[in-house]
Each structure stands twice: as C-alpha cells, then as structure tokens.
Amino acid sequence: MNPRNRLNFSGGPGALPECVLQQLQQAIIEVPGVGLSILGISHRSDWFAAVVAELEANIRSLLGLPTGYHVLFLQGGATQQFSMIPMTLLRGRRAPAEYLHTGYWSGKSVAEAQREGPVRVLWSGEQGGFRELPTVADLDFSADAPYLHYVSNETVEGLQFHRLLGRDDVPRVCDMSSDFLSQPCAAERFSLIYAHAQKNVGPAGVTIVLLRDELLKDVPPNLPGYMDYRNHALAHSNFNTPPVFAIYAVLLVTRWLLDDIGGLEGMAAINQRKAALLYAQIDASDGFYRGRAKPVDRSEMNCAFNLDSAELETRFLAAATQAGFSGLAGHRAVGGIRASLYNALTLPAVEQLVGFMADFQHRESRHRTENSGLSSSVSPSS
C-alpha cells in the first residue's frame, strides 16, 4: 500500500485533515502573501497578530463563548496546566479543591494539585480499574471548593463524561485535551477549559486555555512569569515567543471545522457515527472483542478494547499494521487495543477498521474450529 494512506488511529498526536496538511506544506516554504517561511516569520508581525486574532474569534464562534473569557495559546501541554491551575486558584487557600480521579490523566492532575494546596478527591475509579465513571448519585459537590476539576475524556481508558458535572456556584475547571472541539461542550458553564492541541485540533506544541476574566482578579503573588496567566492574557499570547507554526496549524483546523464540517454540531454528528460503528462491531463480536469501559461511559474519542489473551492481541496488532492501520496499540499503562477516533480520522477509515476486525475474527474463529477439529480427530491415535 501507499504509505501515505496509513490510517492513523493513534492516541495522539493524532492525524490532521489532509487540507490542513497541504496548506501547512505550502507555508513551510512561503506563507501566501507574506514572502517568508512560516518558520521564520516574526511573532510580532501583523500577519501573526491577525492569525491569533482570527483563531481566537474562530474558537469563540465554534463554542458560542460569551464575552468575559480570555482565550490563550500556551506551551507546556496539559501537564503544565495541571500545575498552573492550582498555583493560580488553590495556593494559599484553606478549602480543598475537588478533583475526580477517573483515569490515568486525572491522576496526574491530582498529584500536581496536591503540591500547591489542599485537594479532596471526590471520587476515584482506581479500585475498579478505571472501567467506569461516577454516576450522579456518587458525587456530592461542596459549595466551598475553590473549584472543581475533572477530565472530560480519559484517553487511556476510553472513558468520557456525557454530561456536565458540578455546581454553578463553584468554578468548573476541565481538562478537555482529548475531546476539545470534537462536539459542543457548553463552554459558558465552565470557568476554565484547557486542551493541548495534539488530539483534535493541531500538532503537539500548543495548549489552548479559555478562562473567565474574574479568575485573574486574585492571583497569588510572585508566580513564575510564564506560569502567570495574566502575563499571557495581557500580551494576547505573545508574552514570549509563542509556537507560531503550531498556532497557525490550529487556525487552519478551526477554518476547516467552520467551513467544511459545519461547526461542532457537524463534527459531533460525524464523530458519533464513527464511534457507533466501532462499538457496534465490538458488541456484535460475541465477546471476541471486549470493550474496556462500561457502555454508558464509553468515549467517542478513544475506544479501548481487549481480545481473549495478550498473545491474540499481539497477533491482532501485527495483522493490523500489515493491513495499513497505525497506532492501535493500547497505552503502555493498560495494554490491549485502542482505536482513537479524533476529528481528522474519517468515517471511511473506521469502516476499513471494522471490516478488518470482522475479517480477523472470522479467520481466528475458523482457525480455532479447524484446530479443535484437528485435535479431536488426532487425539484417538495419540
């Protein structure tokens, strides 16, 4: 097969739309109308100021974000946000921030918050192996918490909240790294949303933060300059040299979402069809494929599943690679198989995957039947 056609089901960095790649390819040599490579354009140029302004406007438009929010483009990934958030909102506070421990990534966020102030883990799925999310009845949110923090989609375990959590009188802070701009998200109900780009909206190297102005009214003194949101807000994400290329790539993705996909409603419809197709294949496999997550908490972004044995999973992954699929190995923390269905992964790619899964199951089942037939016919003479 043409290697360019490898289908990228990676957990991230994920694929980007072909039309975005083509524009980026051109920009590497020359940004249209500017006469310079995008890699050598000044971050203080009018061109780049217009890129940031349009990107911010596109994100506001896609999410229907009301006024009163900053939209920032930072470095350091979600990991740095795990620290910046409690440095800003928890340091020096007595009431604990409330965190949900729903999987690998929210676990990291809890550990970082605990360095900065008191944390109450409101619910943990650790004992259950992170196969489900809390129900409404499981959660007793406090009115005193400086904020509630949760991860909307756990990429490793394939768990996604399909509802809004928390109380309107406590700031909601949400790591949407792996489902940002994959569907509408009631952004106006959150005080702070953050997402690194490399799942649905761009290459690794830029992290998007939306936060309410009022969160910056009472920031602790003497934060390191880069860790102080106010610096980035004041400078319109140009406090120091921002990752120009990655930010431009995110702009192109938002244009694609607005112009070609029909906004977040359009994107959600496509993403739902992709996920439904894959989970239907799993559910129709008579247990040959077994979804990791409780069905009601299944992620539309990351479908984690297992086969009967580690050996069979290894065989599945080898055959999938051979067939042109890429990135299907589960996260090293949990193993198994994971198919990630980020925005740029197309419905035809999922159709090819479910076709491959059906074939693989068919071959294996025939193989087993033949082997068991063989062994029963051989056994008398052994």
Add this chain to the structure above:
Amino acid sequence: MNPRNRLNFSGGPGALPECVLQQLQQAIIEVPGVGLSILGISHRSDWFAAVVAELEANIRSLLGLPTGYHVLFLQGGATQQFSMIPMTLLRGRRAPAEYLHTGYWSGKSVAEAQREGPVRVLWSGEQGGFRELPTVADLDFSADAPYLHYVSNETVEGLQFHRLLGRDDVPRVCDMSSDFLSQPCAAERFSLIYAHAQKNVGPAGVTIVLLRDELLKDVPPNLPGYMDYRNHALAHSNFNTPPVFAIYAVLLVTRWLLDDIGGLEGMAAINQRKAALLYAQIDASDGFYRGRAKPVDRSEMNCAFNLDSAELETRFLAAATQAGFSGLAGHRAVGGIRASLYNALTLPAVEQLVGFMADFQHRESRHRTENSGLSSSVSPSS
C-alpha cells in the same frame, strides 16, 4: 521580486536553511519510511525516540560535550528557563546568585530570579543605555554564589561576550538563546546552557537545555512537575508530549551543520565573515550609519545601528522593505535598525544588504548636496 527570495534579517524567529525547509515540507505529508505525517506521529514511537537520540548525539558532537551532561528539549522558551533555573538552584539558598544585567533579556532573567531567592546584580549596563559589556576589571565574582548567570548575546542591543566569564568553582549558567550553535562555546566550562531554538537552530516552540548531572542531586521538593528538570531527564525529553515537529526541525539543522557546514568551526567562520562585512560598511560610512554597541562588544548575531534621525531610519526601513529585505526594524524597546545574521542567513544576503546600504547612503548624500546647493543658489534672491 519573487517573494520567496525575501531576505530575512529578523531578530527571531530567524530563517532556516533552505535544505531543512524542503525536508520539513516533505515530512508534513509523510516522514520518509514511516508513512505518516510528522504532525500525527506518536511521540512514543521508535522513530521519534531515534530522532531525539540522534539530535542529542549531534549536539554532543558539535559542542564536544563530555559525559556527565543531560541534553533536554523543553517548552516555554528562555522565559520559562529564567524561572526554572532559580527554582532549581536558588530556592532556599542564602548566598545570592550572581547575575549580569547587560541588556533587555538579562534584565528579564534577573526579575524572575528575584522571585525565587537572593540575587546580586554584579554589573549593570542600564545607566549607559546598554551600549557596552563589562570589562574583566569590572567583575568581581564571588566564590560563594550558588551560580553565575549571564546572557552570552543580547539580541536587542547587539552585544556579545567574546570571552568566558566567571570562576571554575562556581556553576556557570548561560542563556545562549541567540548564539547557540553559531560558534564553538567551550560548553564543558558551563554547568547549564539553555537556548530557545528560534534564532539559529529551529522554529519557535522548543528550548534546548544542557545541564550537568550533579545540578540535579539537590533539587528543592515539590516543584511543579513540568518545572522539575529531573522529570525531563529521566524521561529523555518525553515526560509529556514534546513538540515533535520543532525537535525534528532542530535535528535537520544539526545534520546541516555537521554535513554541509563543517561543524561549529565552519559555522563560526561564515558568521564572522558576515558580521565583518556589515560592520565594515557601517564603519566606512563616515557616521551615516552608527553602530549601537562599543566595537569590542559587537555581536556577530545582531548588528544594531542608527541613522541620523528617526525620520531617516523610517525612510531606510521603507526602502529596504521595497528592495526585498525583511525584519530590519530594531526591537521595539530601542528602535533603530537591527540586522540579525543568524546561521541560516547567507553571506550573499549580507552582500546584498551592504550594497543596499551603500546605495541608500549615496542617494541620501546626493539628495542633501542637491538640496543644500539649491538653497544656497536660491538664497540670494530670497
């Protein structure tokens, strides 16, 4: 003119070599042999592990770095290093770290260090408008300092140290953001060297840090995870998702330095010729162009100069833009003209610039002579 031929004298992000741009352009669509866009390749892939390993080896080879150093690729720019360094080496210490205040960027580094612990500004050029660097006699380094920090090249003012500073018994920490890999630098005499990529070695979005293992033996507790060098060292710059594209670009630049340029000696020879040509033009202009920095402290990377008036400078910049030169306006903090001569800016580009400068001076001088001739011939009848 063909806009692709615009000559990029920007203070940064700077130009990258044409051969690097071509390889990056291909990688946007498909990394050779991998079958995926570089923007969708997993940072946990064997391919990317090999990129990091080769890049690290290339940097060690270019600098002749002995064992006992970590080579890290981080996010957040030099600005984040301004904080990470004192968080690691100064927090909780009683003896002040020694800083030199030689210009715009070292001033930022002092302000960040002061948040973390005691700082002694050993020398400041502020009163003199940052037109020169300290002499050997100006500096009295203390043996008790946890470290000495200085900026090897001040991009805004065009000042560069052409000697090693400090004592061998106090860790040298140096911001080489704007001259890293432009020349040999006696790296083994430093305990920590850091440089963002976007001047000489790559696009904005990655920062290179070399640091001696022993600096990490006594790190203060509870640093934010991303700000703790140990996490990055342990994970070989894969603590969280690194900026894959920017790191690959830096790898390509190091290959270019090694294979096409003849290493740092070769690069230094080219950079010296470029700078000599430009400063010679300034010095031969009878004061029409006036270098900002004291000649002995002139930077080979950034040549900052002035013309007689702001109005004449505006005219110069307009004519230069018209002639196809880009990025010649001085930094907003000081104004004037600045020609940055980073690695990828070629000698022929500098030849074109000095040719333009000679023409501009000639035209202006003729214009003045004609005007003064006109006024003297007119004056009798007035």
